[in-house]
Amino acid sequence: GQQVMQIPQYQHVQEGEDFTTYCNSSTTLSNIQWYKQRPGGHPVFLIQLVKSGEVKKQKRLTFQFGEAKKNSSLHITATQTTDVGTYFCAGIYNQGGKLIFGQGTELSVKP
Amino acid sequence: GAVVSQHPSWVICKSGTSVKIECRSLDFQATTMFWYRQFPKQSLMLMATSNEGSKATYEQGVEKDKFLINHASLTLSTLTVTSAHPEDSSFYICSASSVGLAGVMPTYNEQFFGPGTRLTVL
Secondary structure, three states: OOOEEEEOOEEEEEOOOOEEEEEEEOOOOOEEEEEEEOOOOOEEEEEEEOOOOOEEEEOOEEEEEOOOOOEEEEEEOOOOHHHOEEEEEEEEOOOOOOOEEOOOEEEEEEO | OOOEEEEOOEEEEOOOOOEEEEEEEOOOOOOEEEEEEEOOOOOEEEEEEEEOOOOOEEOOOOOOOOEEEEEEEOOEEEEEEOOOOHHHOEEEEEEEEOEEEEOOEEEEOOOEEOOOEEEEEO
16 A cells, blocks of 8 residues: 655664655655654655655755666765654555555754 | 634533534634544544535444534534544544635645544543
8 A cells, every 4th residue: 555664763873963854655745745743743745756756955964866766865964952852754646645654763963 | 723622622521411522613614624533643544525505425434413513604613513422531632724726626735733522421
């Protein structure tokens, strides 16, 4: 069935280190979205990727969508304590389809 | 971004009672609202998709008679957990989306999430 796998489940880094989370689907996605959920909070939309091979940047965050539109990654350069939270990818398989969330990657940053 | 409110933010109830949760889009008309539940340290699991003026579409394994969804207007959707039991205790989150068009096909834009409702059933 339609499933989005996300790894790692947890990542502990020292402040200043880089962080990457990966999402993978066995079938082609229409597009993929990324969300961040702070502890005790609700998911907040970060970005949507639509095109094959697309790369988007938001300050220290870099989002990539694979050429085959089956995988995606979020990379944070030089993490800060404000980056703490759980990062979810969410894939859409067809136009008008629902979001399928990955399991999320919980990021903790040690100052 | 758009604002979605949810009420109540938390509720504690006795087993067997019903609980209603409201989800409102405050500054835009949401053609579609989604209801999710999230257990601690887990991902969001979609329960149902709610379109204004029509019946909700429930995900497999979600009992529609237990989780009643009403989407009476473009700014309000409600989820009623009927005859709640302790296993229904969870974090319930709604989201709202407007639908754009990619060619002739509808495509969901970003989803705006409400702050969630923490339900505890004793």
